[in-house]
Amino acid sequence: MDESLIPNIVDFIGQIDPFDQLPADVLKEVAACISITYLGRGEQIHFSEDSSEKYLYIVRTGSMEQRKPDGVLRSKLGPEDIFGFTFLAPLKKVLDGYTATAIENTLLYLIPHAKLLKLTQKYPQFNESVAAGAQLRLRSALNVVWSNKEKGLFLKKVSEVANGLVATVDIDMSVQDVAKEMRNACRSSTAVIKQQGKIVGLITDRDMTKRVIADGLDIHQPIKNVMTTPVLTIDPDDLILKAASLMMQYGIRSLPVVRGDEVLGLLTTSNLVQKHRMQAIFLIEKVKYTNTLEELPSLTSERQAIFEALVEGNVNADIIGQVMAMIMDAYNRRLIQMAEQEFGEPPCDYDWIVAGSHARHEIHMMSDQDSAIILSDTATEADKVYFSQLSKFVTDGMDKCGFDNCSGHYMASNAKWCQTLSVWKQFYQKWVSNPQYGMLMNVSVFLEVRSIHGNNQFSQQLQDHLHQLIAEESQFLPSLVNDAIRVQPPLGIFNKLVLEKSGNNTRVLNIKKYALTLIVDLARIYGLAVGCNQTGTQDRFKYAVTKGLLSEEDYKDTIEAFLFLTQVRYNHQLNALRQGLQPNNHIEPSAISSFERKHLKDAFRIISNLQEAAKLRFSE
Structure with a gap:
């Protein structure tokens, strides 16, 4: 040369x-x-x-x-x-x-x-x-976009934060002896109660005050009479994020750290807030203790600030989605509690469920509301009037707090989606048995649901019913696949155009429609095929791997593509917020760097290959 x-x-x-x-x-x-x-x-x-x-x-x-x-x-x-x-x-x-x-x-x-x-x-x-391998190239891109130094507490393990001092006592010990053991454990204010080596209960100093001292109960009675049971626990290798989510979901302040039946320590809200100043936890605590509907919308700016900080801090895309979902859960639960205070005690058992990205823990700044109510089969028409008022209070409140109403009206405030468990089962029966009659939109919204308040046994029974129906109806999964592959990812970004396989090139990339939704749809199909009860996109694919329906290599390829595409969308939304614009899913090709363009092509190719594989595997 x-x-x-x-x-x-x-x-x-x-x-x-x-x-x-x-x-x-x-x-x-x-x-x-x-x-x-x-x-x-x-x-x-x-x-x-x-x-x-x-x-x-x-x-x-x-x-x-x-x-x-x-x-x-x-x-x-x-x-x-x-x-x-x-x-x-x-x-x-x-x-x-x-x-x-x-x-x-x-x-x-x-x-x-x-x-x-x-x-x-x-x-x-x-x-x-x-x-x-595209998988390795995408992982390389993510390593460039995300800095490990900035991930902080979100990716710490429970074992790195929890207090190792905790009292472990026997179920037959007296209340007074347990109190002495708790005092001897120094900083610990909680005792884990065992029976024949198995964890059966928990008691805190607050429980002692409220359940024993305040009521003047005998301190010589067995601790089993006043303990909390059953007990939620956390594994030492779990992320702090998972522990925080459990604490907020169930309103508890202490989680025993357990491996097998061995109690290794205790994680408390004090460990999280006082030592680590985790901003998202602070916001969730503020929401939890907000007293009026007028106060909640004032916290919306903090929610946006947390999103911006997470994206700017290069936190993993899946962690961002989970943190934002925790915050949305907190708003939703607090509004339900306010509604119950406003309209009185619920007249019957119910389960408030969320669907879509909220159920999948994949929340972003454009996520709207997808919700429904499952009522006890004992519910009367008068009971439904109560829940109509309650649900409107909640969905209107969520809208005021920046969580937009669903444009398709898939919300609990729509009377159609506030039904008894038996009616919900009939819905699923009709959707699964008649997917060719325009039922796929309804069923796709409610194919992933998650309970956030009330009797979660209702949503579990509904999920079990769905899996049974799918196992009996051989045409359902092929119909879902045909619907999922109707839209195909673009071939790539070339000059100032998005190259669509249909030949109709467009001026913008709709990263939701032509990329992220395609992966979510395929995850749903693979998850349903193996009876997976988990709602997250990654969890569904991983479960399919354990059941032998998807190879480890294809799983890794797909997840790397999903995380990269999610990060691109987050960055796009962040740029819009910085400019005072409304975030959207439409990315101008001119705004896509050569670095991103190269890796987007890898991601699109992975999606296309997975669509082809799903078509072959689930074809009629």
């Missing part, structure tokens, strides 16, 4: 991920080994496993298109785009071949495979970025 060209090549590739990670002297060394190829319009590069010479290609000028062996368009490439990852054996075994064609006069930089191998051995981060 003419050495006079090297500075120009260095300047060009030095701005492209992942070469921008290399030291200047190494970058110059790479540039020196690059060969330059000119392709006229229509000229091709054929890739196959038998190719004797292998290169990584960088488009300097012009444009290319890739097609699969069957002629289907795989992607279009412009300046700064890189291709040839798949054929970098031995990094990955070649799975299929394709052809790259110049669609205009094109100049390519070719980096020899041998040179790349040396770089991947010396620079691990570079290795992931040029890996043949």
